[in-house]
Amino acid sequence: MSVAGINVLVEETRALAAGKAPAKTLLAVRGVSTYYGSVAALRDVDLDVTEGEIVTLIGANGAGKSTLMMTIFGAPQAREGTITYDGRDITRLPTHEIARLAIAQSPEGRRVFPRMSVHENLQMGAALHDRRYFAQDLERVCALFPRLKERLTQRAGTMSGGEQQMLAIARALMSRPRLLLLDEPSLGLAPLVVKGIFDAVRDLNRRDGMTIFLVEQNAYHALKLAHRGYVLVNGRITMSGTGRALLADPAIKAAYLEGGHGAPVEV
Amino acid sequence: MDVFVQQLINGLTLGSIYGLIAIGYTMVFGIIGMVNFAHGDVFMVSSFIALIGFLILTAWLGVSSIALAFLIVLVVSMVLTALWGWAIERVAYRPLRGSFRLAPLISAIGVSIFLSNFVQVTQGARNKPLPPMLSGGITLFETDGFQVFLSYKQCLIMAVTAVLLTGFWYLVQRTPFGRAQRACEQDRKMAALLGIDVDRTISLTFVLGAALAAVAGVLYLMYYGVVSFSDGFVPGVKAFTAAVLGGIGSLPGAVLGGLIIGLIETFWSAYFSIEYKDVAAFSILAVVLIFMPSGILGRAEVEKV
Numbered sequence: 001m002s003v004a005g006i007n008v009l010v011e012e013t014r015a016l017a018a019g020k021a022p023a024k025t026l027l028a029v030r031g032v033s034t035y036y037g038s039v040a041a042l043r044d045v046d047l048d049v050t051e052g053e054i055v056t057l058i059g060a061n062g063a064g065k066s067t068l069m070m071t072i073f074g075a076p077q078a079r080e081g082t083i084t085y086d087g088r089d090i091t092r093l094p095t096h097e098i099a100r101l102a103i104a105q106s107p108e109g110r111r112v113f114p115r116m117s118v119h120e121n122l123q124m125g126a127a128l129h130d131r132r133y134f135a136q137d138l139e140r141v142c143a144l145f146p147r148l149k150e151r152l153t154q155r156a157g158t159m160s161g162g163e164q165q166m167l168a169i170a171r172a173l174m175s176r177p178r179l180l181l182l183d184e185p186s187l188g189l190a191p192l193v194v195k196g197i198f199d200a201v202r203d204l205n206r207r208d209g210m211t212i213f214l215v216e217q218n219a220y221h222a223l224k225l226a227h228r229g230y231v232l233v234n235g236r237i238t239m240s241g242t243g244r245a246l247l248a249d250p251a252i253k254a255a256y257l258e259g260g261h262g263a264p265v266e267v
Numbered sequence: 268m269d270v271f272v273q274q275l276i277n278g279l280t281l282g283s284i285y286g287l288i289a290i291g292y293t294m295v296f297g298i299i300g301m302v303n304f305a306h307g308d309v310f311m312v313s314s315f316i317a318l319i320g321f322l323i324l325t326a327w328l329g330v331s332s333i334a335l336a337f338l339i340v341l342v343v344s345m346v347l348t349a350l351w352g353w354a355i356e357r358v359a360y361r362p363l364r365g366s367f368r369l370a371p372l373i374s375a376i377g378v379s380i381f382l383s384n385f386v387q388v389t390q391g392a393r394n395k396p397l398p399p400m401l402s403g404g405i406t407l408f409e410t411d412g413f414q415v416f417l418s419y420k421q422c423l424i425m426a427v428t429a430v431l432l433t434g435f436w437y438l439v440q441r442t443p444f445g446r447a448q449r450a451c452e453q454d455r456k457m458a459a460l461l462g463i464d465v466d467r468t469i470s471l472t473f474v475l476g477a478a479l480a481a482v483a484g485v486l487y488l489m490y491y492g493v494v495s496f497s498d499g500f501v502p503g504v505k506a507f508t509a510a511v512l513g514g515i516g517s518l519p520g521a522v523l524g525g526l527i528i529g530l531i532e533t534f535w536s537a538y539f540s541i542e543y544k545d546v547a548a549f550s551i552l553a554v555v556l557i558f559m560p561s562g563i564l565g566r567a568e569v570e571k572v
Contacts, residue, residue, distance in 0.1 A: 095459040096459045096462050099459070099460055104460075107457065111456075111457040113454060115453055120446060123443075123446060127443060127446070171461070175461070175462070
């Protein structure tokens with residue numbers, strides 16, 4: 001059995017021992033391999049995200065983190081293995097149908113629509129939704145990121161990187177997802193802005209109970225925030241555990257925390 | 268002054284038709300980065316559909332109201348031509364998506380040849396005339412025996428163009444479909460991540476472009492009263508030029524480019540020589556592109572990311 005599988009068992013046993021119903025596995029990645037042509041980007045990846053958790057995936061540049069995020073959305077599709085979301089096999093579904101299953105992504109590079117206003121970008125996020133909810137959801141994301149409220153009519157392409165990141169997350173939230181995938185929300189942003197975004201992510205999880213799968217290079221912040229973490233090296237999961245345990249792990253410290261790009265920044 | 272105003276009217280009429288066709292080029296280019304060389308022939312097909320429609324309505328069914336006949340023909344031609352547009356994308360372009368860049372372009376040239384030959388074989392190679400349907404007009408003013416004349420046909424062409432372009436603009440700017448269309452244009456992968464069915468949006472773009480070309484086809488047939496299987500080529504190339512001139516990918520640019528090409532052509536014919544009107548139109552394109560490589564309303568390629 002894989003490391004991830006054992007982890008889930010351990011958690012479920014603990015939950016049972018505490019007299020609670022075991023939390024439900026929302027996303028299960030089993031033995032997934034993804035290729036670009038003949039080059040393997042992911043090899044036999046196992047990973048679980050349980051409802052109500054923040055799970056983080058850390059790893060160096062080019063380890064395959066974003067490939068995993070996109071593979072979950074079927075672009076590219078996994079060549080081997082299965083991906084189940086909420087009990088349903090989504091491995092072979094087209095991207096837009098996966099997006100209709102209450103799973104949203106703020107992708108690598110933010111990808112806001114540059115020639116649309118902030119408001120239109122948010123409307124795109126709610127494209128699948130009943131328009132009744134729009135005003136209410138707009139209010140909600142504006143409360144989370146007040147900066148966006150001031151800039152609703154601005155073209156998204158003219159905003160700063162931090163603002164675009166907030167917009168990308170807000171846009172993902174507009175579809176009312178149960179599972180939110182965040183791909184490197186801290187990339188290229190000033191420490192203060194990163195703190196703001198991580199605080200917002202924490203709020204989403206603690207207050208709204210949203211399940212979050214966070215991909216990060218900034219290992220220190222990500223592990224501090226997450227309940228559990230996985231480490232991806234050259235397309236393979238090499239380690240997993242609670243955020244705290246991984247933070248304390250000497251191998252992780254040496255590879256991702258000390259002197260690296262994930263060095264703690266006090267703000 | 269009198270000649271000038273007359274040519275202005277003629278030029279705007281012709282330009283309206285070019286503009287309607289140009290939108291199909293510019294939208295398709297915007298969303299999949301491909302020049303749909305078959306679009307001119309789609310326009311020609313719509314003219315034939317309109318011709319057949321008019322003849323059935325007036326000669327067989329005895330519809331005497333021109334307004335009614337025009338409306339029915341317009342709608343029927345738009346629907347059938349839109350079906351053609353949809354089928355062409357489905358059969359000739361979609362299977363080639365993701366293959367090398369020239370493949371759909373070559374396929375488009377193939378579709379163009381197919382359409383003109385198909386019409387030639389089924390309808391014959393001769394010019395097909397339409398009995399004059401709407402004659403008369405308004406004399407705006409008269410100087411030294413020269414009448415500045417605005418025909419009802421010209422009124423109709425400009426009015427229909429204006430109304431449909433307004434509706435079309437509303438569709439693209441204000442409706443969820445238009446937003447999805449623009450989103451696919453800017454980032455197809457992201458649009459899919461938000462649940463937009465990209466293939467369907469591309470199909471609908473072809474459908475819309477073909478429907479607007481059909482409007483142009485109906486108006487063209489009414490204006491000139493004659494159509495032949497080879498009539499897709501020159502207006503098609505002119506409209507493509509208009510789209511490039513206005514800035515390919517830009518909707519207002521396509522309309523503006525169409526009007527400019529129409530005006531250049533008529534003014535050149537009136538003041539210089541009618542033989543060289545096409546040379547004039549294409550020369551202006553070359554000159555504009557030297558100084559504004561992305562066209563008049565086109566956006567520069569560099570974007571803040």
